Amino acid sequence: MQLLKTDTSPYARKCRVLIREQGLTQRIEEIDAMPLDNPAALLKINPLGKVPALIRDDAAPLFNSPLICEYIDSLDSERWIPASGTSRWRVLRFQAIADGMLDLTVGRRIETTRPEDKRFDFWIERQEAGIARSLDLLESEAEKFAGAFDLGAMAIAVALGYLDFRYPESEWRKGRDRLTAFYDKWAERPSFRDTQPPAES
Ligand SMILES: N[C@@H](CCC(=O)N[C@@H](CS)C(=O)NCC(=O)O)C(=O)O
Structure with missing residues (x-):
């Protein structure tokens, strides 16, 4: 199988961390695909034109990191997403807030890198406020995920790493x-460590 990714995509990083944690690096090859270059290999399998996207050997390709992570998790017996019960909803809830923080941080980055006359402070402030509120919620609920090695905890760690990478001024x-x-x-x-985004990019 092949995972189309960039080294800077935090959504792809979630999949890449899981692949390593579950010892699947021999089964899933990672291929660079820069979405903004519209590579044919990516558009052929993901009409959304986004990474990550997973080419499977015997079935339709998958996109969207929660879905890809769910599939990767199903390949191993050491599950990082509980199959049912309270713990499943806890893990998926934390993944949802982490993914939402990524969406806000990516949105803020897009907004702040526009030419100055095309930036909207309204959106930047709204995104920053959402990130700050989410961080406060996570701090107040840390006992629920801090000791866990599961998809929820991992997605939160990826979101915090992405703040260091793209929004260090957050001083989270x-x-x-x-x-x-x-x-x-x-x-x-x-x-x-192996999936750390490159310093210069
Ligand atoms: N919800 C998606 C988000 C994926 C996403 O937005 N990926 C970015 C890279 S960080 C992308 O491919 N952007 C290209 C574009 O928006 O055209 C996921 O969880 O995989």
């Missing part, structure tokens, strides 16, 4: 000791 660690300690633990994991 300030006043958030539990999130800081949680992130430090993830940052040491080989799966996380």
Whole structure:
């Protein structure tokens, strides 16, 4: 199988961390595809034109990181997404907030890199406020995910790493000791170190 990705996409990073955590690097090859270049290989399998996208050996391609992660997780017996029950909804809820933070951070990045006369402060402020509120919620609920190695916790760690990469001015660690300690633990994991976005990009 092949995962189309970029090294900077945090959505692709979720899949790439999971592939490493579940020992699937031999089964899933990672291929660079820059969405803004409209590569034919990507458009052929994902009409949305986005990464990540997964080409499977014997079935239709998959896109959207929650779906791809669910599929990757199904390949291994060490499940990072519980199949049912309260823990499933806890994990998916944390993934949803982490993915929402990624959407806000990506949206903010797009807005702040436009020429100055085309930027909308309204949107930048709205995105920054959403990120700050989400961080506060995560800090207040840290005991629910901090000790876990599952998709929810991993997606939160990826979202925090993406803030360091694209929105360091957020200073998300300030006043958030539990999130800081949680992130430090993830940052040491080989799966996380191996998928760190490149410094210059
Ligand atoms: N909800 C999607 C978001 C994927 C996404 O937005 N990927 C970005 C890269 S970080 C992309 O391909 N953008 C290209 C575009 O929007 O045209 C997911 O979770 O996979």
